[in-house]
Amino acid sequence: MTTDQRPLRADAQRNLERITTSAQVLFAERGTRAQMEDIAAHAGVGIGTLYRRFPTKEALLTALVRKRFQEFAVIAAECEEISDPYDALATSMRRQAESVVGDAAFQLAMMNIDSFSWDGIEEDKAALNAILGRLLERAQAAGAVRADLRVEDYGMMMCGTTATMYFMHALPEPGWRRHLEILLAGLKPT
Amino acid sequence: MTTDQRPLRADAQRNLERITTSAQVLFAERGTRAQMEDIAAHAGVGIGTLYRRFPTKEALLTALVRKRFQEFAVIAAECEEISDPYDALATSMRRQAESVVGDAAFQLAMMNIDSFSWDGIEEDKAALNAILGRLLERAQAAGAVRADLRVEDYGMMMCGTTATMYFMHALPEPGWRRHLEILLAGLKPT
DNA sequence: CGGTATCCGGAATCTTACCTCCGTATTCGG
DNA sequence: CCGAATACGGAGGTAAGATTCCGGATACCG
Numbered sequence: 231m232t233t234d235q236r237p238l239r240a241d242a243q244r245n246l247e248r249i250t251t252s253a254q255v256l257f258a259e260r261g262t263r264a265q266m267e268d269i270a271a272h273a274g275v276g277i278g279t280l281y282r283r284f285p286t287k288e289a290l291l292t293a294l295v296r297k298r299f300q301e302f303a304v305i306a307a308e309c310e311e312i313s314d315p316y317d318a319l320a321t322s323m324r325r326q327a328e329s330v331v332g333d334a335a336f337q338l339a340m341m342n343i344d345s346f347s348w349d350g351i352e353e354d355k356a357a358l359n360a361i362l363g364r365l366l367e368r369a370q371a372a373g374a375v376r377a378d379l380r381v382e383d384y385g386m387m388m389c390g391t392t393a394t395m396y397f398m399h400a401l402p403e404p405g406w407r408r409h410l411e412i413l414l415a416g417l418k419p420t
Numbered sequence: 421m422t423t424d425q426r427p428l429r430a431d432a433q434r435n436l437e438r439i440t441t442s443a444q445v446l447f448a449e450r451g452t453r454a455q456m457e458d459i460a461a462h463a464g465v466g467i468g469t470l471y472r473r474f475p476t477k478e479a480l481l482t483a484l485v486r487k488r489f490q491e492f493a494v495i496a497a498e499c500e501e502i503s504d505p506y507d508a509l510a511t512s513m514r515r516q517a518e519s520v521v522g523d524a525a526f527q528l529a530m531m532n533i534d535s536f537s538w539d540g541i542e543e544d545k546a547a548l549n550a551i552l553g554r555l556l557e558r559a560q561a562a563g564a565v566r567a568d569l570r571v572e573d574y575g576m577m578m579c580g581t582t583a584t585m586y587f588m589h590a591l592p593e594p595g596w597r598r599h600l601e602i603l604l605a606g607l608k609p610t
Numbered sequence: 611c612g613g614t615a616t617c618c619g620g621a622a623t624c625t626t627a628c629c630t631c632c633g634t635a636t637t638c639g640g
Numbered sequence: 641c642c643g644a645a646t647a648c649g650g651a652g653g654t655a656a657g658a659t660t661c662c663g664g665a666t667a668c669c670g
Contacts (some may be wrong), residue, residue: 239616239667263535267620276619281659342587343533376457383669386584386599393583397532408568409576411570416606429637429646445646466649471629606614 248273253290257335259374260272262291262344264335287347295339296299299354306361316374318364320414323384327391327410359385375417387413424605436473439465447525452481452534454525478536485529489544492516494553506564509555510604513574517581517600524589527582549575565607577603 251394252273256264266287284290305325312318330336338344362384363379371377390413394406428436428607446454456477460470468507474480484501520526530555559565580603583597 238618241658241666242617245618265656270619278619278661279617282617287658325482332668338533340581341531341533342589343528343531343588366491368600382595383598383602386587386595387602389587390580390599390603392533394580397530397576397579399532405572405576407468407574409580411579412573412606413583413602415608416602416604420605426646431636432647435647457627459650466629468649469627469647472647475629477628 232272243281245275249275249280249283249290250293257291257294258333261338263396266290266304270393273279290306291335291346292348292351295336295348296351296354298330298333298336298339299351299358303354303358303361306358306365307331310361310365314374315369315372316418319369319375319417322362322365322408323387323391323414326388327395327406327417330392331395331404334396338394340389340392341396359369376419379417428483432473435463435465435469438464438471439470439480440483443486447481447484448523451524451528452460456480478539479593481525481529481536482538482541485538486541486544487518487524487527488523488526489541489548489591491519493551495518495519496548496555500551501599502553504564504607505559505562507563509559509607512552512555513577513581513604514600516578517585517596521585522592524586530579530582549593563609569607 237243242334253264253269256269256272257280266280267277269326272378273280275379280290284293306322309318309322309325317414330340332385339346339348357383359373363381366375367378367386370377370379387410398405427433439459443454443459446459446462448552457467459480463470470480474483481607495515496512499515500509502508502511505513522532525577529536529538540547549571553571556565556571556574560567566569581600588595
């Protein structure tokens with residue numbers, strides 16, 4: 231599936247980068263409602279050009295979301311260095327959440343809102359989950375968090391957190407942080 | 421604003437009820453993407469008829485969401501009877517969440533996803549918040565939950581919970597319950 | 611520098627709902 | 641039972657956005 235038959239022509243490469251950047255900006259700002267024409271315009275490119283690289287709006291969005299998951303994996307990996315097991319887990323969550331504060335589209339993606347299939351994202355999710363699994367196991371082994379937690383709970387908590395983030399939208403006060411702290415407190419064994 | 425100039429004609433009344441019921445069913449099932457034509461058809465009524473009662477899709481949806489908030493208020497009020505302050509709060513949340521399990525549209529509404537204005541809902545929200553405020557204060561006075569919680573946190577937690585509910589959509593396992601329990605555990609003072 | 615494989619732009623097309631309109635049908639007071 | 645006053649149905653208008661198409665540029669190879 232690797233499509234590198236020939237390195238893109240110079241202009242094409244340049245446009246691809248512009249498109250990706252613009253899409254990230256507009257999707258972040260307006261969520262999945264951002265329009266293809268606007269993205270093309272923002273990138274200073276014709277719509278046809280956009281569609282040559284990404285055959286579909288969903289494909290474009292998926293590419294961006296994948297990148298986010300990869301970033302999540304990087305963050306999680308960095309947090310494995312933290313010595314305190316609970317801290318490692320909590321920091322991973324806090325940092326990941328903080329990293330998507332302004333990205334409405336990704337928040338929606340985490341909530342599974344639009345009926346996209348997100349094809350090709352499984353790989354990245356699996357890679358991320360592998361790290362998260364280790365992080366969680368370590369915390370459990372140390373008795374720092376409930377024993378009944380599963381990896382899926384991590385994603386669920388991120389889902390809930392991004393939801394409150396989206397919910398608060400325009401509001402100045404970052405109430406979602408409190409929500410996350412409540413969740414983190416709730417992780418501790420009773 | 422009370423529109424009771426004349427009691428609806430018999431057939432109109434009957435149709436109104438059908439429409440409301442069908443709308444509830446379809447919105448619950450398909451979320452806000454449910455279509456007006458389908459709702460009319462499900463109610464065995466023409467689209468024109470639907471639009472005479474509800475001038476807009478948003479108006480229809482708003483009516484249903486209002487009803488949900490009113491139900492929330494009833495539940496919260498019932499929970500005020502519970503003697504243990506923490507239990508009262510927790511039960512209110514658990515029961516409210518449970519009551520909207522199958523209602524995708526309401527879950528979306530809680531997440532503030534669609535850009536609807538939900539005109540006329542403020543009243544009901546305020547009434548609900550009054551009760552929730554009492555519930556929360558009582559728990560705090562008893563030292564059963566963190567002192568830094570605010571009423572808005574309740575809504576935020578419900579938002580997070582409905583998000584995980586929507587997220588899990590088709591899956592058989594009700595993972596969102598665990599999410600809620602984590603939140604509830606996190607409410608306790610440290 | 612010519613030839614060709616790649617690309618570009620953006621008007622036009624297609625699709626999907628929401629909502630309007632108006633001729634016909636039904637209810638209800640007297 | 642009659643005549644408004646209300647309601648009903650559903651074809652058609654309209655708008656918004658995604659996606660396609662293709663004649664005209666551009667970049668790269670030798």
